[in-house]
Amino acid sequence: SAPRVIAIDGPAASGKGTLARRLAAALGFAHLDTGGLYRAVGLTLRRAGQDPADAGLAAQAAAALTPGDIAGLMADPELRSEATAQAASLVSVVPAVRQALLDFQRDFAARPPVLADGTPARGAVLDGRDIGTVVCPGAPAKLYVTATVEVRAERRLKELQGRGAVAIYADVLKDMKDRDARDSQRAVAPLKPAADAYLLDTSSLDADQAFDAAMTFVRAKP
Numbered sequence: 001s002a003p004r005v006i007a008i009d010g011p012a013a014s015g016k017g018t019l020a021r022r023l024a025a026a027l028g029f030a031h032l033d034t035g036g037l038y039r040a041v042g043l044t045l046r047r048a049g050q051d052p053a054d055a056g057l058a059a060q061a062a063a064a065l066t067p068g069d070i071a072g073l074m075a076d077p078e079l080r081s082e083a084t085a086q087a088a089s090l091v092s093v094v095p096a097v098r099q100a101l102l103d104f105q106r107d108f109a110a111r112p113p114v115l116a117d118g119t120p121a122r123g124a125v126l127d128g129r130d131i132g133t134v135v136c137p138g139a140p141a142k143l144y145v146t147a148t149v150e151v152r153a154e155r156r157l158k159e160l161q162g163r164g165a166v167a168i169y170a171d172v173l174k175d176m177k178d179r180d181a182r183d184s185q186r187a188v189a190p191l192k193p194a195a196d197a198y199l200l201d202t203s204s205l206d207a208d209q210a211f212d213a214a215m216t217f218v219r220a221k222p
C-alpha cells in the first residue's frame, strides 16, 4: 500500500523531479511538477515582453492562466530554459502569484487526473518548494530532497549541455546560488523542509539509489 499524496520539496537540480516522476510511475500516481507552474507564469511574461520582476503584471498573468494555457506551456521547450527559471524565481516571490496557483495544485492533489494510459490515478505526487509546508501540509508522506550546490550545478550543467545549450559551470553555479537564496529567503512560502519530512541527500546517490531510499520510506507509510 502507499499513501495517496506524496509531497516532495527541495532546491533546483536536487533530483526531486526525477524522483517524483519515478515514484509516480511505480505507484500509478499522477505527477505534478509545480515548478512548471511558476515557469509558465514567467514564460508568459517574457513572451509578452513584460518584466517578470513587476509584481502587478506577474499577479495578472498568474490569475489569467487557464488549465488549457498551463497544459500548453508545460509542453513548451522554452519552459526549461535558464532564462525562464530565473523569471519563475522572480514571480514566485509575489504572494498573489502563489495564491493564484494554489487552487490548481490542491485540486490536482485531491482529484488527480487520469494517467497517460487512461487508467485512473491511485494518488498524486507533487514536487516543488512548498508542497509539504503550504500546498499539502496534511500529506502523509513528505520528502525533502537536497544535494550540495556544487553537485546540483554540475547536474544542471550536464542537463543543459545534453539539450544542446551552451553553458558554463561558473554561470550555472552562480544562477543556482541566486535562486537558492531567493527561494529560501522569501517571506511567503520559503523553501524549507516540513517538520515531518524525510530528508534525502542525493549528493552521493545516483537516481536508482535515491529512488530505492524514497520507495522504502513511502512503503512504510500507512
Ligand code: C5P
Residues within 6 Å of the ligand: 012, 013, 034, 035, 036, 038, 039, 085, 088, 089, 090, 092, 127, 128, 129, 130, 131, 179, 183
Ligand atoms: O523546480 P523549478 O526549478 O522548475 O522551479 C522554478 C522556480 O519556481 C523555483 O526557483 C522557485 O522560485 C519557484 N517554485 C516555487 N514553489 C514551488 C515550485 C517552484 O516557488 N512549489
